[in-house]
Amino acid sequence: MNVKRLFRAVAPLFLMLPLVVPAGCRSSDSRIGKEPLTLRIGYSSAQDFERRYADRLSREFPEWTIEIVPSGGLLSGREPDPAGWLRKHPVDLIYLPPASFRKAADRGLLLDLEPRLEADPELEASFRPNLLELSALYGNGPTGGLIPSFYGEAVAVNRRTFEENGIRVPDRFDGWTDLVMLARRFDRGLLTPYEGPFDWIRGMGGSIGLSLRDEEDGSYELDTPAWRRLWRLAARGLLSGSVRVGGEGDFSSFVNGEYAMAIVGFKELEQLKSADGELDWTVLPLPSDFRSPGRSSRIVPDGFLSIPRSSAQPDAAWEALTFLLEDEADRRAEEDRADAAFGFPSLRAASALGTDRVSRIVEAVADRPPLPPVDEKPLPVSLREEADKAFRLAVERSIPVEAALRNLQAEADEGKFPPE
Template identity: 30%
Template structure:
């Protein structure tokens, strides 16, 4: 009896998810109707005593002033209890010290519901402290889709989960002398594939304080030479197509997000296909993009109740996250995480390539003018390399020089 009492006292208890009295929670969301369609109605099915007052974030995007100014002002004025925001908005509010740390508040039972890779990205957003300032409702990734029939028809071994980009390019080139594209990309711009491969393999082109750009390196040149080989051997289409060649069955592989599944199903593709993680030198990690984040305001007078709502959403009760369209629910209790046969089930065991997220955040910190001008120059120069008009090393040197010139102008504009 004494031992039973001791063990009972030491056992981990499930956090309380109940609301003993009526309460009103203020919520920051794009608009009232969308909030109730996505979350409010399902929460009220189980907890009808919760009322929600929705504060719309839509007017912020109609303002001539930057979001970095208008968002903190709105949040300070309205002090919403729950904030449904994207990663960029969360970063703004984190830097404004407006968000409540959630690790201890949520407790391990709730945190264990977060997929490991998603949790790593959340912790990265806390500046590497291990703290989190919001949970993800959903996340997204890119993956490699392949046409099993075309591989088997031409007697080529199927792609494997352990392939890196070098393996994938070599495999795509085996289709060079056939009427099947080895690798089809919806965006035919070779610069997109070039940067995707480099960043996913851990390369960088910006220093930590965003003051210097470096592309003219052996590593980046090797990536460019690999991409060029695909085009030289005509293993990849060189022009945009009016139809998706992979869905039509005339491409062996393509890259797409989880939403591409829906397109394949709706198109009633006439071939057997499979999905693998994006190629990588580290088969245990993959890029993860957080799509919808839920945070609690640091000054919320209803923080305890707001946290209970987050626990409820993560717990899988009511299947709220399973109803999110065309994205992956960020809960181990979701149907996708529980279904070993789901094409993206592997995402619930992967670690995150957090350095790819950092590169994205660096570019987002620049002005729209900088990003547009640099992107255009990058695309034009890489295309010249692919066409044989510019040597790979020379092209990368030109991109580096142009990028550093633009960084100086960007610094001057901000001064």
């Protein structure tokens, strides 16, 4: 059995559309599956649902009438209140983006799915590592929804380059210091996807649960011991010339064997697969949080499949939910690819036992137990630009890192970086 990741989506309008769907690894032998009923599903739009799932759900449950209730406003922010939306649009099953899911879970609007999971140990065991724990963290305890798919990053390693330099490939990175110091042992040690130094620093901080804003009042927290530590580490990596940011090399540079390591996500998966036979590569999890050893916040859910407490058909909704999860995972395994629109499936496919390289990269992405999610708001362009300038001054040794951060914090406190 395996996973299906549901959609992000957009489009508000009240629309209901009967659809149909094929079979996954569960069969509809159950009494529920053979009973005529109407199942209302909240999804961005009927077109998005059909584009994603075609008619597979209706084919699996031919006695059912499937109605898609457009919920794109929850994704776009036009409907900031999931409780109000659910009152106006009663549905049996709903796909929620992370922000809406957290609000709905906090207000007790969703069924706890833990008892149903415990009653289906085969399904529970099919989830990739840490995805169920991540669901519970987003729901503040109860499992109010299941993650159909997720995004994340890992570290790809060119084993041939390590061997040629007489350096052992590590089993893991206990912190970003381990990774950066290892990269410095190569002329071209680490290729990153970040646009500039500050984006890389933010990426490192985000992976270990650091936030640039105070959760209570939203004020900037730029000059803290943890952030200073990462600024100094980034300076050491970039000064050595072994770490690349800012578009100084696209991912093909790693595929061509020019770099020892690269930070990769699902977009790079296809390029790695096509390099088999030419590039001897493996994948390791991202560094963990030095304050919470072994943990990382780099697993990001695409969304959650949830059953509202107000559902008129909770048992049928559960049947549909598990089918969608398993069907998605099996289809991705058959196609031998991740989907750029949805990321990695959360379930392991019944047809793939996890021994291939594609499965290994997905396992590496999900390997670290998650940290509580950080609700980070988009940063103004002015802050990013000033932070990059401050970093360049520090790297050029015009001023110490501590002074650069102190000046940046002072500018933030003076209100120079208002939200956009």
